Amino acid sequence: MAKLTKVLLSSSSVLMLAALACGSGTPTQIPVENATTAPVAGGTPAIVQAPLTQHEMTPGELPADKLGSVGDQDSSITAAKKRAPGGDRFTFNRFERPFNSVSMDTYFPYLDILESTVYQDDLWLYMVVRMKGQSQQETLPGKYALELDTNLDGGGDWYVEVNAPSKTEWSVDGVRVLFDDNDDVGGTLSMHTDDPATTGNGYEKSVFDSGQGDDPDLAWARISPADPTVVQLAVKRAMIDNDTTFMINAWAGADDMDPARFDLSDSYTHEQAGTSLTELPIYYPIKEVSELDNACRIPVGFQPTGNEPGLCPTKPAENVACASEQYICIPFGNQVICYCIDN
Ligand SMILES: [Ca+2]
Ligand SMILES: [Ca+2]
Ligand SMILES: [Ca+2]
Numbered sequence: 001m002a003k004l005t006k007v008l009l010s011s012s013s014v015l016m017l018a019a020l021a022c023g024s025g026t027p028t029q030i031p032v033e034n035a036t037t038a039p040v041a042g043g044t045p046a047i048v049q050a051p052l053t054q055h056e057m058t059p060g061e062l063p064a065d066k067l068g069s070v071g072d073q074d075s076s077i078t079a080a081k082k083r084a085p086g087g088d089r090f091t092f093n094r095f096e097r098p099f100n101s102v103s104m105d106t107y108f109p110y111l112d113i114l115e116s117t118v119y120q121d122d123l124w125l126y127m128v129v130r131m132k133g134q135s136q137q138e139t140l141p142g143k144y145a146l147e148l149d150t151n152l153d154g155g156g157d158w159y160v161e162v163n164a165p166s167k168t169e170w171s172v173d174g175v176r177v178l179f180d181d182n183d184d185v186g187g188t189l190s191m192h193t194d195d196p197a198t199t200g201n202g203y204e205k206s207v208f209d210s211g212q213g214d215d216p217d218l219a220w221a222r223i224s225p226a227d228p229t230v231v232q233l234a235v236k237r238a239m240i241d242n243d244t245t246f247m248i249n250a251w252a253g254a255d256d257m258d259p260a261r262f263d264l265s266d267s268y269t270h271e272q273a274g275t276s277l278t279e280l281p282i283y284y285p286i287k288e289v290s291e292l293d294n295a296c297r298i299p300v301g302f303q304p305t306g307n308e309p310g311l312c313p314t315k316p317a318e319n320v321a322c323a324s325e326q327y328i329c330i331p332f333g334n335q336v337i338c339y340c341i342d343n
């Protein structure tokens, strides 16, 4: 049982909380923002301690062996031309648009995923997302998320997000977990645009928010201590009942990355969403769906047949939408990443 100790520091009647004995036995300074000031008789404020979140389980270092890894297009190479080099297939819920809406004259390296990698240990599932770079302020001010499809039907089931991670120690700050309780993510045809568009409620059930929830240790995030462009998310495997087969993918974005509107390719039309590819002039540029990126789905615990919705493409033709059909493809494990070549 944790013990709270209050210490009277001076005669000014200011109470400061000194220490909290955690499960580990390590004294922890309780942040000032956890305390609120309440009026008392005589007008002298006293510090009232807010409920504290005690953590019993914290993720550790990443396991040595990864479960899977996929690359993603690097949009910086074509950013000056206000377009992505490939990888933006709205119809298939694949996005490559780390740019501002319409003018596409601002490229956001902290929203451009280059690689996503999955790890797992006995207790935790980890998603590691490597971005192209930081903001000009040398921060990662975006939202970074993982999406889990546990029954392999293409429709996501869980969504775990961190907003603007700033620490290199594991933290629950800004981390939330949402569940698709009525199973409508993916709409009538998973990982493919519904026609007509469907109006579901996406990920509607909040399970965890910055340590608030039935399990205050459910999900965590940090910036990699070794690389300021890498975000690491960790979620308890118990959340998915230690399921050993699932598909998982990474997201990065800003306001348009709204889990209540997933799948985004169902709640917008292609005309509304636009595209970042100049090869699709009917839809170019990006419009109502901008400043976001995702990577394709990594299969975990099973050998994919190749037909699983959202699976990373293994053949160049599935990945390329170049009008000229001139492109280069770079092998990445058993996947290929393709880039259109300018005429
Ligand atoms: Ca992408
Ligand atoms: Ca990218
Ligand atoms: Ca759909």
Ligand SMILES: [Ca+2]
Pocket (backbone or CB within 6 Å): 180, 181, 182, 183, 184, 185, 200, 201, 202, 203, 204
């Ligand atoms: Ca839903």
